Amino acid sequence: MPVVVFIAFRLLWHRRLLNGVAVAGVLLGVVALIGIRGIMRGFQDKFLLNILKANAHVAIFSKELRPTPRLLDAYVEGPYTAEIAKQTPSDRELRIKRPTEILRTLESMDGVAAASPILVGSAIVAFGQKEISVSLRGIEPEKQEEVTPLAGYLTSGDMRSFAASPDGALLGSGVAKDLGAKVGDLIVCSTPAGAPLTLKVSGVFETEVTPIDHSRVYTTLRTAQTLLGKPDIVGEINVKMTDPELAHTLAERVEKIFHYDAESWKETYSNFLALFRQQDVILGFITGTILIVGGFAILVIQIMIVLQKSRDIAILRSTGFQRRDILLVFLLQGIVIALIGSAAGCVSGHFLLDFLGSLKIKQETLIKSDHFLVVDDPKMYGYATAFALVTGVIASLLPAVRASQVEPVDVLRGQVG
Amino acid sequence: MSGQNQWKFPPPGAVVLEAQGLVRDLGTEVKTRAVNEVALTIREGEFVSLTGPSGSGKSTLLYLLGVLDRPTSGTVLVDGVDIEALDDNGRARLRNEKLGFIFQFHFLLPEFSVLENVTLPMKRRGTWDEEEIEGRALETLKTLGLEGLERRRYYQLSGGQQQRVAIARAVANEPRIMLADEPTGNLDTANAGIVMEIFEQLVCERGNTIVMVTHEPSFAARASRQIQLRDGKVVADLDQRGGRQDFNPPP
Numbered sequence: 001m002p003v004v005v006f007i008a009f010r011l012l013w014h015r016r017l018l019n020g021v022a023v024a025g026v027l028l029g030v031v032a033l034i035g036i037r038g039i040m041r042g043f044q045d046k047f048l049l050n051i052l053k054a055n056a057h058v059a060i061f062s063k064e065l066r067p068t069p070r071l072l073d074a075y076v077e078g079p080y081t082a083e084i085a086k087q088t089p090s091d092r093e094l095r096i097k098r099p100t101e102i103l104r105t106l107e108s109m110d111g112v113a114a115a116s117p118i119l120v121g122s123a124i125v126a127f128g129q130k131e132i133s134v135s136l137r138g139i140e141p142e143k144q145e146e147v148t149p150l151a152g153y154l155t156s157g158d159m160r161s162f163a164a165s166p167d168g169a170l171l172g173s174g175v176a177k178d179l180g181a182k183v184g185d186l187i188v189c190s191t192p193a194g195a196p197l198t199l200k201v202s203g204v205f206e207t208e209v210t211p212i213d214h215s216r217v218y219t220t221l222r223t224a225q226t227l228l229g230k231p232d233i234v235g236e237i238n239v240k241m242t243d244p245e246l247a248h249t250l251a252e253r254v255e256k257i258f259h260y261d262a263e264s265w266k267e268t269y270s271n272f273l274a275l276f277r278q279q280d281v282i283l284g285f286i287t288g289t290i291l292i293v294g295g296f297a298i299l300v301i302q303i304m305i306v307l308q309k310s311r312d313i314a315i316l317r318s319t320g321f322q323r324r325d326i327l328l329v330f331l332l333q334g335i336v337i338a339l340i341g342s343a344a345g346c347v348s349g350h351f352l353l354d355f356l357g358s359l360k361i362k363q364e365t366l367i368k369s370d371h372f373l374v375v376d377d378p379k380m381y382g383y384a385t386a387f388a389l390v391t392g393v394i395a396s397l398l399p400a401v402r403a404s405q406v407e408p409v410d411v412l413r414g415q416v417g
Numbered sequence: 418m419s420g421q422n423q424w425k426f427p428p429p430g431a432v433v434l435e436a437q438g439l440v441r442d443l444g445t446e447v448k449t450r451a452v453n454e455v456a457l458t459i460r461e462g463e464f465v466s467l468t469g470p471s472g473s474g475k476s477t478l479l480y481l482l483g484v485l486d487r488p489t490s491g492t493v494l495v496d497g498v499d500i501e502a503l504d505d506n507g508r509a510r511l512r513n514e515k516l517g518f519i520f521q522f523h524f525l526l527p528e529f530s531v532l533e534n535v536t537l538p539m540k541r542r543g544t545w546d547e548e549e550i551e552g553r554a555l556e557t558l559k560t561l562g563l564e565g566l567e568r569r570r571y572y573q574l575s576g577g578q579q580q581r582v583a584i585a586r587a588v589a590n591e592p593r594i595m596l597a598d599e600p601t602g603n604l605d606t607a608n609a610g611i612v613m614e615i616f617e618q619l620v621c622e623r624g625n626t627i628v629m630v631t632h633e634p635s636f637a638a639r640a641s642r643q644i645q646l647r648d649g650k651v652v653a654d655l656d657q658r659g660g661r662q663d664f665n666p667p668p
Contacts, residue, residue, distance in 0.1 A: 003540035014528040315524040318485055319538040319586070320513020322506045409486040412520060412598075413476065 004325050007316075008332035011305070018301050019337055025297030026341025026392065027348060030384045033287040034349030037380050039356065040283055042373035044276050047209065047366060051269055054148055054207040056238030057247040060102070060254055060262045062094050099234040102258055106239060109253075111246045114146035117234040119224045125171075125199075125217055126188045127179040134175055134217045136191070138224020147240040150205050150218065157183040157203025166223060168202035174214030176204040189217070193229035208368040288387070294341065295391035298334050302399035306330060313403055314411035327404040334396020335389065342388035346381045426621055426641040426658045430461030433593050433626055434482060438491035441477055441649075451477040452488070453649035459594070459628060464620040466637040467630045469646035475630045476598055478646065482628060483516055483596040484508050496593050513542050517587030521599040523579040525571035531558065531582050532567040538590045557589040558582070561615060577608030584615060588625070595619070597629040601636060613639055 012019050096102060099117045106115040116139065123136035141163035145151060151159045155173060162168040169189070171181060181187055181201050190196035199219065206213055225231050239254075241247050247264035254262040266273060306313070313326055359372040367373075434457070441452040451474040459465055459482075467475040480486040482493055484500050492501045495515050500508055512518075517538075525534045535554040539545060545553065558567060561581045571579050580600065587595050597616070601609035613636055619625040620641070631637050638657065645653040 003537065006540070007537070010528045010533075311524065312526050315526070316537070317509065318483075318512060318518050319590075320509050320511075320516075320541050322509040324506070325541070409480050412485070412524075413480070 004328045005332060008329045008336070011309075011329065012333050012336055015305060018305070019333070022294075022297045022301045022337045023341040023344065025294035026291070026338055026388050027294075027345040029287070029291035029294035029391075030342045030345025030388050031349045031352060032290045033384045033387070034346065034380050035352050035356075036283050036287050038349070038353045038374045038376060039372075040279055041375035041377060041380075042357075043367070044279070045375050046369065046373050047272070050207050050209045050212075050367060051265060051272075052244050054153070054209055054212050055265055055268065056147055056236075057241040057244050058239040058251050058254065058262055058264050059268065060096065060106075060237040060239065060258065060260050061235060062096060062260055094235060095230070095233045096235065096237055096260060099237060102237060105257075106237065106254070109250070111242055111250055113240045113242045114143070115237055115239045116140055116143035116147045117221060117236070118144070118238050119221055119228065119230065119233060119235040121191060121193075121224065121228040121230075121235070123189050123191045123217065123227060125169075125175070125179065126190070127181045127185060130179050132175055132178055134172075135215045136189070136224055136227065137216060137218050138221040138228075139218055140221050144218075144238070147238045150203075153205040153207050154203045155206050157201070159203065162202040162218075163220070165200060165202060166220060167197065167199050168220065169199040169223075170203045170205055170218035171201055172213040172216045173204055173206035174210065175217060176201070178214070189219075189227060191227050191229070194227045197223065197227055199223070206368070210364055210366055210368055213368070291384075291387055291391050294388070295395035298337055298392055298395040299398060302330060302334060302396050303402065306399045306403040309403075310406050310411050313406040314408040317406065317408040318412065323404040326406070327400045330400035330403045331393065331396050334392045334400070337396075338388045338392025339385075341392075342385040345388070346385065349381070349384070350376065426464065427462040427624055429463050429641075430624075432458050433461050433496055434459040434628070435494040436478075436482060436491065437494070439478070439481055439488050439493065440490045441474075441481055441486065442489045443477065450649050452481060454491070455649070455651055457482075457644070457651070459626065461593075461626050462620065462624050463626055464616060464639075464641040465628045466640035466643045467628065467646060468632060468634070468637045468643060469652075471632070473646040474649040475646050477649075479596055479598055479628065479630050482594075483518060484512050485518075513538060513590070514544075515593040517590060517592035517595040519580075519583050519587050519595065519597040519600045521602040523571060523583040525579060525582055525586075527570060527572065530568050530570060531563065531574070534571070534582060535586045535589050538586060542590060553589050554585070557585045561585050561588075575608075577604055577611060580604060580608065580612060581615065584612070588619065592625075594626045594628065597627060599630055599632070601631065601633060609633070609636070 096117070103115050103117065106112050119138040121136050122133065124131055124133050141159060145159065150170060157170070162170055169187065171179070176182070179187065183201050183203060185201045186198050187201060188196055189199050219227070225233060239250065241250060244265065248266055251262035251264040251267070254260065316326065353374045353376045356372045357374045357376070360370060361372050362370050436455050436457040439452055439455040440450065442448040443451045455478060467479060469475045477486070481488050484493065484495060492499055494500070495511055498511065500511065503511060529537065532551070532554055535558060536550050539550045539553065555567065558564060561584060563578060563581055563585065566574060566578065571582065574582065580603070601612050604612065616627055616629065617639065620627055629640065637643050641656070641658045643653070643655045643657055644651055
């Protein structure tokens, strides 16, 4: 063992109580970082995961009423006088034309796992006297299963009877609960445009994303077309990506190729993602501050020790220890404190997350869960340790430099003990 | 122990320490010339005592000779090496390899045992392996009558024992020159006598070179050579080989 390491460890051990306080400072910082991140990620990850499962990664639809490019523009240069006098939404159907071809093209594109046609509209479902306004989604069950699988979310009923019966409907758990309807019940569904239809509840699903469970009703595409008065019309195409992160790129390509609007899940949920980012920044700031305070514990304690030990430093220097040796002795102490603190912090943080994860807490806000949501991500421990180490090194740099600058002759001259 | 002087000093050997036109000004606003144009040559096997009244600059001179301080002008040559040509690391290495210090107070490190205190400079030097270092330390401690105290901390020792551990720390590393600043200043007469005996033994039996600052005339007289300082200048340089019989009190 190099003598510098030997001295550093001995000094650390000799003042173990004081250095223990510094270790505790780092430990608390690391626990806070792991704990807070774990809880936050628990919520965020669960939310994003469910969103990614229950929603298309990319939705292709015709949203805005944009003037179509004029033939005139191709031949006449400069400003033209033609003007649209009146254009209301009713002038243009919100539909995807030639959906089968688009679907086929999409499925051959890189990064696309599956694509399915869908028609979305507003409807009111009634069961007895109870009426609820819902978001009606007409799907092709087999194709939709490949894009946003529902079978796994069914709490009662089954996909097969839904796919087989033309008047079957899948109700979100919140909708079913509010209506008081169960599998096998007959509900009446009506829309402003079409005729009311009687549907049979063939299943209830629960995605655990509260807004979805409380608003969605699935029927077959054909039933939805009838209900919404849009025969043979496909309103949207849903795409599932092999890598959800590539959704944005595909959306841009699709817009260029088909001239339809394409929205990636990141755009659809941009408000939530922005919120999460905001959360990340705030909590990162808080945990960072806690760790930096831990660093200050190292700084203050080490400075105190250096000031107390200037005579011993002088004697080491007089026996031939170089400035660099002294610097290393004190830097090493800071690093060891940070290492022990972060190791202990990681272990405590892990137990904390374990404990929190085992808590049975019913929550039904944005997502539904019966226990405390936490994520125990190994990467967090890496970040926490790295951050603690960097803080430790920086915090012990000042005392170490100070120690290395001790001039032996200034201390020894006139020292009588 | 401080009985009759039975030691016979060896004849001086090669030059190990040389001061040339050494000047050191102390103080920031009002400068005092603590060491004024001192030129000295110290040879191997010499036991030199530096004496003089308070403020005569003897400690300052010792720190300059020991490469702990830097002169305002002039230079010091340790074993032929000009210290002005060395950087801070070079001077630290020089102290480590060629010089040994003994101060008025023992300055032992409280975190380390007696044995560890003695081994630290040797470990820094890296000339010997762990086993040899420990062997040397144990042997030196034994020679100085400290056998069995190796595992203790300094505060478990008497004042005389503490100072002997400090001597062991300087000696074990085999320095070319040992520099002692009032090594007996903190000790009672009996222990001070023991320290003097040890110094004489080191010079006469092992051929060590010692430069010792003292204001105790009887101890200064026991050195082989006495250099007297006044106002930073050398006023007398007496060869006293043969022991204190040759001692001539300064005018």
